[in-house]
Amino acid sequence: MTQALDVRDVHASRGSQPVLRGVTIDVAPGEICALMGTSGAGKTTMLRAIAALGPFDSGSIVVDGFALAPGQVPPESRLRVLRRSVGMVFQSQSLFEHLTVMDNVTLALVHALGWTRERAESEAMALLTTLGVSHRAGAFPRQLSGGEAQRVAIARALAPDPTLLLLDEPTSALDPARRGSLGEVLRALAAEGHALLISTHDVDFAEAFADRVAVLAKGVVVEEGSPRDILSESTHADVRALLRSPSSEPAR
Amino acid sequence: MYLRLLAALVLVLASGSCARARTAHAPLRWGGDAEGGAPFVEADAADPSKVRGFDVEIASMIGQDLHRAPVFVQVAWASIEASVERGDFSIGMSGVEDRPELRERHAVSIPYFEFREVLAVRFADSARYRTLKDLSGKRVATLGGTGAYQMLLDLQPHDGPLPTSYDDDVHPYSDLVSGRVDAVLLDNIIAERSLRRSGGFYIQPAPVATGHYVAVLARADSALRDSVNEILRARMRDGSLEKSFRAWHVWDDGQAQYFARVLADSTRARTAGAAASVRTVRSYLPALLRAAGITLLLSCLAMLLAVAVGIAVAAGRVYGSPLVRAPLTLYVEVIRGTPVLLQLFVLYYGLSGFIRLPAFIAAVLGLGLNYAAYESEIYRAALQAIPRSQLEAGRTLGLSEAQILRLVRGPQALRLALAPMTNDFVALLKDSSLVSVITVVELTKQTAIYATNIGSWVVPGLLCSAIYLAMSLPLSRLARRLERRWSSI
Numbered sequence: 001m002t003q004a005l006d007v008r009d010v011h012a013s014r015g016s017q018p019v020l021r022g023v024t025i026d027v028a029p030g031e032i033c034a035l036m037g038t039s040g041a042g043k044t045t046m047l048r049a050i051a052a053l054g055p056f057d058s059g060s061i062v063v064d065g066f067a068l069a070p071g072q073v074p075p076e077s078r079l080r081v082l083r084r085s086v087g088m089v090f091q092s093q094s095l096f097e098h099l100t101v102m103d104n105v106t107l108a109l110v111h112a113l114g115w116t117r118e119r120a121e122s123e124a125m126a127l128l129t130t131l132g133v134s135h136r137a138g139a140f141p142r143q144l145s146g147g148e149a150q151r152v153a154i155a156r157a158l159a160p161d162p163t164l165l166l167l168d169e170p171t172s173a174l175d176p177a178r179r180g181s182l183g184e185v186l187r188a189l190a191a192e193g194h195a196l197l198i199s200t201h202d203v204d205f206a207e208a209f210a211d212r213v214a215v216l217a218k219g220v221v222v223e224e225g226s227p228r229d230i231l232s233e234s235t236h237a238d239v240r241a242l243l244r245s246p247s248s249e250p251a252r
Numbered sequence: 253m254y255l256r257l258l259a260a261l262v263l264v265l266a267s268g269s270c271a272r273a274r275t276a277h278a279p280l281r282w283g284g285d286a287e288g289g290a291p292f293v294e295a296d297a298a299d300p301s302k303v304r305g306f307d308v309e310i311a312s313m314i315g316q317d318l319h320r321a322p323v324f325v326q327v328a329w330a331s332i333e334a335s336v337e338r339g340d341f342s343i344g345m346s347g348v349e350d351r352p353e354l355r356e357r358h359a360v361s362i363p364y365f366e367f368r369e370v371l372a373v374r375f376a377d378s379a380r381y382r383t384l385k386d387l388s389g390k391r392v393a394t395l396g397g398t399g400a401y402q403m404l405l406d407l408q409p410h411d412g413p414l415p416t417s418y419d420d421d422v423h424p425y426s427d428l429v430s431g432r433v434d435a436v437l438l439d440n441i442i443a444e445r446s447l448r449r450s451g452g453f454y455i456q457p458a459p460v461a462t463g464h465y466v467a468v469l470a471r472a473d474s475a476l477r478d479s480v481n482e483i484l485r486a487r488m489r490d491g492s493l494e495k496s497f498r499a500w501h502v503w504d505d506g507q508a509q510y511f512a513r514v515l516a517d518s519t520r521a522r523t524a525g526a527a528a529s530v531r532t533v534r535s536y537l538p539a540l541l542r543a544a545g546i547t548l549l550l551s552c553l554a555m556l557l558a559v560a561v562g563i564a565v566a567a568g569r570v571y572g573s574p575l576v577r578a579p580l581t582l583y584v585e586v587i588r589g590t591p592v593l594l595q596l597f598v599l600y601y602g603l604s605g606f607i608r609l610p611a612f613i614a615a616v617l618g619l620g621l622n623y624a625a626y627e628s629e630i631y632r633a634a635l636q637a638i639p640r641s642q643l644e645a646g647r648t649l650g651l652s653e654a655q656i657l658r659l660v661r662g663p664q665a666l667r668l669a670l671a672p673m674t675n676d677f678v679a680l681l682k683d684s685s686l687v688s689v690i691t692v693v694e695l696t697k698q699t700a701i702y703a704t705n706i707g708s709w710v711v712p713g714l715l716c717s718a719i720y721l722a723m724s725l726p727l728s729r730l731a732r733r734l735e736r737r738w739s740s741i
Contacts, residue, residue: 053644076652083650094645098663111659112650160650 002065004029004164004195005050010059012045019045020056021219027164027195032186034206034227035199037216038242043199044091046216047166050197051088052079064163083112087157091169093149095141095156101128102137105156113160120159127155131185147178154185158194165189167198171205183209203243207231215239280320282311283336284346285329287420291441291500292347293324307345309496310364310467310484314343317483330397330704333358336470343467343480347441349399350464353706359477363464364484364493365502366510367439369400371456372428372446378454381435387413390434393424396697397704399463400437405539416611416691417701421446423601423691428453430604432611439463441502488515533711536702540712543698544719550615550694551681557620558680559673562627567657569628570635580628587625593686595622600690615687623680630672634665674731678724695719 005027012020019042027033035043048054050061052073061068064085068074076083096104102124109120128134131151136144144152150170157165167186171179179202187209190196200206206213207227214224217238223230230239284293286303296302303324315322325341332344337358348354350363373381381387384404388411394400396417404415416433418424424436425443429452436443436453443455467484469477487493488511497503568580587595596618600609609617638661646656685696693701699716703709 051648053647076647080650083648086648088645088648090641090645092641094639094641096642096645096660096664098660098667107659108649108651111655112652156645156649 003027003062004031004064005197006060006062007046007050008060010046010049010056010061012042012049012054012056014045019219020049022059023216023219023221025197025214025221025224027197029163029193029195030190031211032190032196032198032209033212033214034210035197035214035216036201036203036206036242037238038201041216042219043201043216044168047088047168047197047199050164051086051166052082053088084160085163087160087162087165089150089153089157089165089167089170091172093141093153095144095149095153097141099140100137101133101139101141101144101152104141104152105159108156108160124155124159127158128152130188131155132181146173147182150174150178150182151185158189162194164195164197167196169199169201171200171202179205180208201242203231215242217241277318277320279323280311280315280318280343281323281325281341282314282343282345283325283327283332283341284308284311284344285332286324286326287329289421289445291445291502306365306496306500306502307347309499310487310493311343311345313487313492313496314467314480314483317486318479330700333468333704334709336468339470342473342476343469345465345467347439347465348468350466351399351402354466354468357706357708358471359469359474361467361469361477361480362484362514363466364488365465365497366507367441367463367465368459368506369403369437369461369463370440370443370459372425372436372438372443372453373434373456374428374431374452375454377434378456382456382458384413384437384460387435389414391416391432392435392437393418393427393433393691394437395419395421395424395442396693396701398438399461400439401701403461404437417693417697418691419689425450425453426601427691430608432608485515533715536698536712537715540695540698540702540715540719543693543695544723546692547681547684547695548723550612550619550687550692551677551684553616554619554623554684555677555680557616558623558627558676561621561624562631565624565628566631566635569632571653571657584625584628587622588629592618592622592683593689596687596690611687611691614690615684615692618690619680619684619687623676626676627673630669630676631665634668635661637668638664671731671735674727674734678727678731681724681727682720 003026005025007023007025010020010023011018023042023046025033025035035046037043045054049056050063052068055072056070058070063082066081066085068082096107099107102121105124105127106117106120109115109123110117115123125134125137128137131154133148133151133155136148136152141149141152150173170182174182183205186196186198190211198210210227212225213227213230214221215230215236215238216222222238223236231243284303284307286293286295291305292307293303293305296304308324311322311324327335327340327344329346332346332348333354335341336344350360354360371381371384381390384392384407390413392404392413393416394404396419401415401417404413407413408415413435421438421442424433424438425446427433428436429450437460440455440459447453447455467480469480484493494503494508494511497507565580565584568576572580596614599618600611600614603609642660642664643656646660651659684694687694688697688700695716699712703712706712
């Protein structure tokens with residue numbers, strides 16, 4: 001089976017400081033992979049490189065058959081194919097504050113894919129209904145609760161139907177009950193065939209909802225496997241450190 | 253320095269002891285506008301600290317006969333009456349025209365010179381435009397605040413010409429030659445001087461009207477006025493006024509006949525209508541409201557231009573390559589670093605050799621391009637204030653950079669920029685008064701004309717302020733409301 005995401009031996013640095021030192025990771029369609037690690041382990045840098053928002057120095061990143069080259073991020077005009085394949089949900093959600101929930105979700109459909117407004121709105125309404133926030137379609141982002149904003153951000157990223165969905169610390173602003181319901185939503189997306197790569201340091205969340213866990217420490221994947229194997233039986237010092245940290249830290 | 257002071261002191265004491273009558277009196281301070289130039293008052297080319305001209309000579313005759321040393325005080329021509337009433341000097345004399353409002357408000361001497369209002373036209377038009385009647389609907393230039401301007405204003409509702417007022421007496425004639433106006437109505441002295449200086453036009457020999465120059469004194473100073481009248485009559489009689497006028501080439505037969513008339517009828521009584529001020533408010537209010545309309549239209553058009561150019565400049569400076577950014581930065585710095593008054597002059601007069609812009613268009617362009625530099629800085633700051641994550645969210649959705657600017661960054665920046673923009677618009681509304689220097693009569697200029705004509709700033713000033721406030725207060729309120737509504741973003 002072809003991978004939705006194939007990352008091989010990726011190095012990246014911020015200034016002269018190495019952040020990723022040879023990361024290899026893959027995600028198959030229908031699979032949820034949790035990229036775990038303490039703050040500063042390189043999770044966000046990895047996600048930004050995959051979404052072509054940040055550069056990487058060497059190695060290869062292939063998303064749904066599209067290969068990203070190392071070096072500076074290429075201009076948007078050469079990223080059309082990648083943009084269609086990858087959706088991203090930001091830790092801060094980054095909803096467009098001046099647009100309603102409906103307009104946030106339809107923006108890419110109308111302007112990037114050239115759909116008619118009617119078609120885009122019916123698709124968006126279906127997504128918002130699936131995610132349980134259709135009643136907020138006319139609201140502005142600042143009127144939403146943290147959980148609602150999270151779901152709207154997911155709906156916005158899902159609207160162009162990407163193969164791979166990246167989520168950066170999706171549970172950081174949620175209470176435990178909402179974490180559970182977010183997990184259900186993500187499982188349903190995986191069942192539809194989406195590949196999900198979730199950066200998180202929330203051990204309980206990863207254990208409950210991820211198919212596979214990769215633990216990132218000091219820029220390399222130190223352990224990889226099923227959540228049960230890794231999170232309950234690993235003897236690796238970095239994994240134990242992760243387990244000792246509080247399961248949720250305040251949003252950065 | 254000390255020695256020279258001492259010498260001066262000794263000289264003053266000495267002259268005091270031998271001619272007590274002369275120093276018993278304070279110096280005679282008289283005011284005029286040396287910018288008006290010869291033959292009235294001009295700076296002496298040999299010694300710019302001194303002035304010369306026939307008004308200067310008349311002042312020295314008056315000083316001589318009063319045994320007081322004349323001291324010249326420079327004052328803007330339009331402010332002579334207000335300054336004499338304030339006591340800045342005792343006598344104002346600089347081609348001051350006699351008119352009923354002047355006599356109503358101040359003590360005024362007998363006229364010492366009779367001039368003719370004459371029409372100057374281009375050679376090609378000399379057969380076509382002989383009188384003001386021939387110029388119906390055409391642009392006729394003159395100096396603001398003069399009898400000629402008042403005459404044009406009075407004629408305008410009756411199919412008369414379109415009055416165009418200037419602040420100086422050089423540009424009416426250069427604009428006549430270049431085709432911006434079709435005729436100039438001013439007194440024959442100024443017309444003939446301009447003809448000698450630059451030429452290129454024709455003065456119709458038949459006068460449109462006659463007028464008189466007078467000396468103006470503070471209302472309470474009627475005793476001094478009476479002495480001045482006696483001196484003027486004596487100097488008409490003994491020929492010294494004629495001699496001075498001849499020296500400045502302004503003497504002719506008409507002047508001789510006028511002097512004879514004055515000396516024959518030395519008690520010219522003039523009465524001014526008591527209801528004149530009510531009449532002037534009524535007659536000027538429509539003109540003020542029309543001028544307010546021009547201020548508003550001018551400000552709106554200039555702001556539209558400023559916003560459009562400002563957005564383009566800001567986008568160029570945020571998104572452009574260094575090659576694009578450099579000239580845009582230069583534009584912003586040059587515009588912000590030089591006075592808008594200078595920019596208006598360059599645009600209207602400086603470029604007139606290459607492109608002859610109509611005054612109103614030049615005003616819109618000048619103000620619009622000036623404000624565009626300030627607007628662009630507001631937009632640039634607003635664009636840069638939008639968080640990077642908003643732009644990245646747009647990118648991951650597959651929007652192009654242009655779409656992100658148009659759909660995400662631009663609209664959000666506009667919300668940040670709206671309050672400062674509204675403040676700028678209120679400022680522009682008031683800065684638009686500067687365009688009177690390029691002959692556009694807007695609210696402030698119209699008020700100044702009104703005030704000069706009735707010789708008081710109280711009523712025109714209050715009316716003008718009320719109109720400006722009526723235009724700017726709603727805008728300030730709008731700015732505050734927008735700021736409140738979008739403060740949560």
